[in-house]
Amino acid sequence: MLKIARGRISLWAVLGAVFFMIIQVIANLNLPSLTSDIVNNGVAKGDISYIWKIGFEMIGFSLLSVAAAVLNVLLAARSSQKLGQNLRSDIYSKVMNFANDEFNKVETSSLITRTTNDVVQIQNVAMIALRMMIMAPIMLIGASFLAYNKSHQLSWIFVVSIPVLLICIGLIMGLAIPRFRAMQTKTDRLNLVFREGLTGVRVIRAFRQDQFEQDRFETANQDYTDNSIKVNTIVAFAYPVMTLIMSATNVAIVWFGGQLISSQAMQVGNMIAFMTYAMQVLMSFMMLAMVMAFLPRAAASATRIQEVLSLDSSIKDPEQPITPAAGEAKQLAFNNVEFRYRHAEQPALSGIDFSAKAGQTVAIIGGTGSGKTTLVNLIPRFFDVEKGSVNVNGVDVRQQDVKTLHGEVAMVPQKATLFTGTIRDNMKFGKEDATDDEIWQALDIAQSTDFVKEEGGLDAHVEQGGANFSGGQRQRLAIARALVKDASTYVFDDSFSALDFKTDAKLRGQLRQDKRIQQSIVVIVAQRIATVADADLILVLDNGKLVGKGTHEELRQSNKVYQEIMRSQLREGEAGL
Template sequence: MLLALVRRYLRPYRWPVAAVLVLQTLSSLASLYLPTVNAAIIDDGVAAGDTALIFRLGMAMLAVTALQGIVAIGAVYFGSRTGMGFGRDLRSAMFGHVTSLSETETARFGAPSLLTRTTNDVRQIQVLVQMTATVLVTAPIMGLGGIAMAIHQDAGLAWLLAVSVPVLAVGNYLIVSRMLPIFRSMQQRIDAINRILREQLSGVRVVRAFGREPFEQQRFDAANHAVADATLFAGRWQALMLPVSTLTINISSVALIWFGGRLIDAGRMQVGSLIAFLSYFMQILMAVLMATLVLAILPRAAVCAERITEVLNTRAAISSPSSPRRPAGAMRGAVVLDEVEFSYPGAEQPVLQGISFAVRQGSTTAIVGGTGSGKSTLVSLVCRLYDVGAGAVRIDDIDVRDYDTEYLWSALGLVPHRGYLFSGTIADNLRYGKADATDDEMWDALRVAAAEDFVAAHPDGLGMSVAQGGINLSGGQRQRLAIARAVIRKPALYLFDDAFSALDTITEARIRGALRTASANATMIIVAQRISTVEQADQIIVVDGGRIVGSGRHDELLIRCPEYREFVDSQAFGAGIGGRR
């Protein structure tokens, strides 16, 4: 998986990679040439007292060293550009794919895990690519070239290479093979700590309100210690690599000097040749060590590649068909649900069963029912956040599954119960509804949503700052801005999922009146819990236990639908209690 992923996203950087290969080759060849020149200076220049030769060879060494420095800088430059570009492209691909996933896939992975995979996991592979760009050519050329040059200096000491290199390679391989499952466990624990941290930050008010700070601190500490323990366990194995490598190199160097000294004493080897052989020997072992450093991060990168590939290979359940359909003209907003059934993944019972009703173009349909009856799920099926398990949802006589998803969503105005606002300004959030909206259009939308007053009262107006999630605004202000964001796109079909719950009845009535005027031809489906919200609807659908138990106008349902009558009476009873306080 790792190799396939790297090859796929390195393809656009073929020329920078080629430049790295060429420059690293030149740098490695220069490194291999220097010990031979140094040996010639000692054996032919110093030993013979030839100052001119020493000067010429010394200048040659300086020139080669300068060339090596220049090409090394170039290799680092192109290697860094390749690594940074690779990381950028892979993160972009992850983000683009994650945003295309449906609610089902997002819930399966979990937001914290997707966040970790898009940031931390990509960074681990990026580090591997950058290190590989440095070591990919250097280690093989230094290793194989060093062996050839060392044998050229004295073949009698080559047996030391045959012993030292395998010992170093096998020792580090055994360590690396132990680290792979450890890193896999560590990444899962990082997911867990991110999930807990996200929950605590998102629910900080609830945590404080219930005095659960000590409990949440214990949860975080447990997850934190789990990550620390896994990291320490991996670190212990990783820490063995340097001592094993250093011990092998030092013992080999001592053995080389010992046996080389005996050859010099016997007159079978010159001092310069021994120094050159020692230099090549160190280059060979350093090449193995460089490869070992890459191997040290390879297990973690391999695990990260598995996790990233798992996401990238996940096909979104909600996608556009190969041959999408659309109405002959503009979308009108007539909706039909035909024997719809739906179950959430892993649920034992369907959330919705046998749901059938029609919504005329330009009409208002309200959906009421108890908690967990499936009201919000109905809205999600209409806008195709989920696909039905059986039956069909049609808009303008076309199954929503046959629409191009972008076209479908662009024609809808969804206002969820928790209207999420993005960090930025009021104008930035309104432009989520219409990217090219003018100031006049934004003020008109704010006026319809009864949000004009508090925005105009702020010194920055449309430039008023909005924190992430709109936490610097009240619940009612957030809902009104979410309504304005839907209004500004002037959709054919509005979907209000309990979108008036944080508003007082006067503000709600004002918004509904403005909507009737501004969007007279638009179809509206409203999920609500208030009688004041639904009683003027053209059609009210009563849902109980995932089934429709009543449909009609307010007055009709009061007569023939016990569940609706109970719904109305419960609110009247609540209002009566409120009036006696």
């Protein structure tokens, strides 16, 4: 926990909280002694002026204690909340820089839990540490010393009560700590099931699996609830047990202290002060027990957070990045590329070799699982190749700064993702200073102008994930967002699948005619022959291998895989078959 707190929490705020806590404890430790003085020297002797004098001193110490406590809580709260804020920011920044491999290591539901619940556990412990964890040992030492000074004859009571208290606390914590640690894993599971249920609600209803999913969630929920009940029941036993021990200690002090008073070996005021100090000693142990209850869960949370923060992205900037020369002709080249996923036995791609220049359209076609998406993911360097190289504008992508590379590539992924806000906000993702004219031009190319105007224009609201638009509309908006960006390479990863043939043809026609797009390279992944037929270069993939490349006319005459795809989509006699 100290490791993740270092650099994320203000040292001066911590020192300030510690300082005011020490002031509070000193003030509290003085009050029992002053009470003893009032009883012994004021009440017993009938000295009213002395009582007033000590009384005012007690009021002064009380006010000092309250002021120090307020300042301590203020600094502790600000420090702990700031720590939580910094942790959340660091986790989010780290996740945003993850490569695809890192996302595969940590589930999304677990990342959400770590950013929220786990951070809250760290915040709580930071707050407790700056309050109880500091107060308890100081008060324990101070109260023990002052109690011994008041009556060393009664100090033997601590020899009995403190070990009994420690044994009880140890048993309770020994049962509770494993269950505290299990809480975070069960929270992950609960979030996972709940998130899957929300995102897949339409599929669940369509397949009439409502009851199955409810039972699945209820199982995870009941597991979490049972664990919570058990751990809280165990911890709940701590309070009556400690109260019993404290009450028994008080009885013992009064019993044996009364005997000492009757034999004139002890003053009444000293017994009252000793009793107060005894309560402070036992309360110190209770506070330490509470800290021990929170620490295991927070330690587990700290470990989970550290796992995320310590993950190094597999995609790193080179020490001396190379930037393509200004005015360099726009190029895209795959040089005998081979790539395999982590821990995979067989390569996902092998022998991929082709090149394209500005103004050309490269189309990629192949069966499901042939490696089309994997291939285009290598262009913005979402993964690194195992052999060969991928060159963008004449420079290997591994030798370029990642941010610079991403600035040169505009990509539309398979899943069209829109963000909550307005259409204008989403369009400016690729170009922050894009004008309305540029946005409308991109929307026009993407065949989106009509329905955007019907929705209310660029200020039309976009719900989470673009849920208020159809699948085809989301795809066209995602395409328009990419077209707003000034890039050297535009990648459309199966981005026309939800479009009808007429809209598909119009969109591709607009792409070919746009002068800005003509100066760039267009890469299209598609399933339809009609979508790729007019491309300058068509790549045919089969089981991760490049089994054909050329124009539509060349492939339809000589490539068996391409011919099979055509037969599956076109009736006999069409397209020359």
